[in-house]
Amino acid sequence: MSNKVVKFGGSSLADANQFRKVAHIIKSDDKRRYVVPSAPGKRCSNDVKVTDMLYKCCELAGSGVDFTEDFKLIKDRYNGIIADLGIDISLDGEFDTIASELKARPARDYAASRGEYLNGKVLAAYLGFNFVDAADVIVFDTKGHLMLDETVKAVRSHLKGLDNAVIPGFYGRTTEGIIKTFSRGGSDVTGSIIANAVNAEIYENWTDVSGFLVADPRIVDDPEAIETITYRELRELAYMGASVLHEDAIFPVRSAGIPINIRNTNKPDDKGTMIVSNDYDFSRESLGHTITGIAGKKGFSTINIEKAMMNNELGFGMKVLNVLYSNGISFEHMPSGIDTMSITVDSAKLEPVREKVISEIRREVNPDHIEIEDGIAILAIVGRRMKNTRGTVARVFAAMAHARINVKLIDQGSSELNVIIGVSENDLPEAIRRIYDMFINSEK
Ligand code: ASP
Numbered sequence: 001m002s003n004k005v006v007k008f009g010g011s012s013l014a015d016a017n018q019f020r021k022v023a024h025i026i027k028s029d030d031k032r033r034y035v036v037p038s039a040p041g042k043r044c045s046n047d048v049k050v051t052d053m054l055y056k057c058c059e060l061a062g063s064g065v066d067f068t069e070d071f072k073l074i075k076d077r078y079n080g081i082i083a084d085l086g087i088d089i090s091l092d093g094e095f096d097t098i099a100s101e102l103k104a105r106p107a108r109d110y111a112a113s114r115g116e117y118l119n120g121k122v123l124a125a126y127l128g129f130n131f132v133d134a135a136d137v138i139v140f141d142t143k144g145h146l147m148l149d150e151t152v153k154a155v156r157s158h159l160k161g162l163d164n165a166v167i168p169g170f171y172g173r174t175t176e177g178i179i180k181t182f183s184r185g186g187s188d189v190t191g192s193i194i195a196n197a198v199n200a201e202i203y204e205n206w207t208d209v210s211g212f213l214v215a216d217p218r219i220v221d222d223p224e225a226i227e228t229i230t231y232r233e234l235r236e237l238a239y240m241g242a243s244v245l246h247e248d249a250i251f252p253v254r255s256a257g258i259p260i261n262i263r264n265t266n267k268p269d270d271k272g273t274m275i276v277s278n279d280y281d282f283s284r285e286s287l288g289h290t291i292t293g294i295a296g297k298k299g300f301s302t303i304n305i306e307k308a309m310m311n312n313e314l315g316f317g318m319k320v321l322n323v324l325y326s327n328g329i330s331f332e333h334m335p336s337g338i339d340t341m342s343i344t345v346d347s348a349k350l351e352p353v354r355e356k357v358i359s360e361i362r363r364e365v366n367p368d369h370i371e372i373e374d375g376i377a378i379l380a381i382v383g384r385r386m387k388n389t390r391g392t393v394a395r396v397f398a399a400m401a402h403a404r405i406n407v408k409l410i411d412q413g414s415s416e417l418n419v420i421i422g423v424s425e426n427d428l429p430e431a432i433r434r435i436y437d438m439f440i441n442s443e444k
Contacts (some may be wrong), residue, residue, distance in 0.1 A: 008038065012041075031163040034164065053077075113181050142175060142176055203281060289439055376409070
């Protein structure tokens with residue numbers, strides 16, 4: 001029987017009202033059989049996530065301080081939800097176990113994982129679904145790395161014969177029996193792994209936005225949502241800081257060819273964003289814009305090096321990059337001319353070794369001139385359709401020229417999936433708005 005794996009984030013399960021929405025969504029499609037919940041998140045902007053409350057209790061316990069008061073706030077969150085939903089379960093036994101475990105062995109991962117564990121218990125009771133503990137199915141090695149094959153086997157054997165299940169997100173257990181979590185936001189990863197294991201037709205990731213937007217709404221007014229994006233495009237945009245989904249959530253579904261649909265629990269009729277593989281049949285989608293998304297990131301510096309006849313000097317680039325390598329700095333972009341080379345690096349990484357890097361480059365390649373320019377922002381214009389469209393780069397430059405924005409750097413990868421430009425940090429918002437106008441507003 002085909003099925004869908006549905007993951008609900010913390011804000012989707014922050015209180016009883018959100019639980020009702022979630023249950024309604026699940027019950028409205030009987031393929032939604034496997035459910036992965038996060039811990040209760042924020043109910044309003046100044047609220048505290050249960051996960052953070054648990055970390056705090058663990059810290060207090062670790063320093064031998066009484067955490068009863070803080071723990072009571074956690075109990076109140078769950079008991080409030082249970083009472084409001086009118087379900088007949090008590091978590092008192094669980095609370096006692098957790099409190100005494102924290103006193104005896106205050107382990108951070110164990111503490112944090114209880115947020116999802118308890119929420120899974122509540123949601124399973126409310127839905128009338130089976131509860132499957134993630135500790136029994138998500139397997140880590142002793143170093144804390146996920147063991148995907150073992151995990152898939154365990155998921156399949158535990159779900160065998162079950163029509164439905166709630167499997168808490170965010171954690172699993174090592175082969176030595178210790179509770180281990182993914183990094184923050186890791187319930188996304190659990191959902192992706194479960195989708196892989198049950199060979200889901202789709203992995204629905206329900207959150208509080210209707211998918212990815214073409215540009216940052218803090219910069220562009222009411223930007224359009226992205227209907228379909230490929231994994232590769234998403235990687236480009238995610239790298240630039242557009243985050244909705246945990247980075248590690250992509251691999252398990254991608255390798256199994258399962259699409260991810262980002263959906264909004266508060267607007268369930270919105271289609272959200274579909275994340276698909278590169279060979280997806282795009283003929284089904286409505287004709288979109290040339291570009292898929294625009295993202296920008298501040299905080300870069302360029303190391304500009306000039307030397308006459310640089311192009312004839314064997315190993316010049318290698319020597320320069322070796323200096324960066326030995327100082328632990330990776331580079332982002334490296335456009336070069338006949339006698340010039342310009343390397344873009346993360347300013348924060350460069351800062352502590354700045355003088356050292358300059359003097360080592362001087363010593364290694366004896367340049368005519370070397371300087372560092374700070375305050376650079378990198379802007380990525382991403383889109384799979386650019387490959388078959390002429391004039392994209394010309395339009396980017398026309399937009400910049402009209403806005404009198406100086407382009408300091410240009411880079412287009414061979415994949416033709418993105419165009420990267422570097423501008424001064426002060427110009428970044430305007431550059432994004434102009435590109436949005438050029439490619440989205442004018443293509444409407
Ligand atoms: N509850 C965890 C966190 O706050 C994991 C998650 O929500 O995905 O990071």
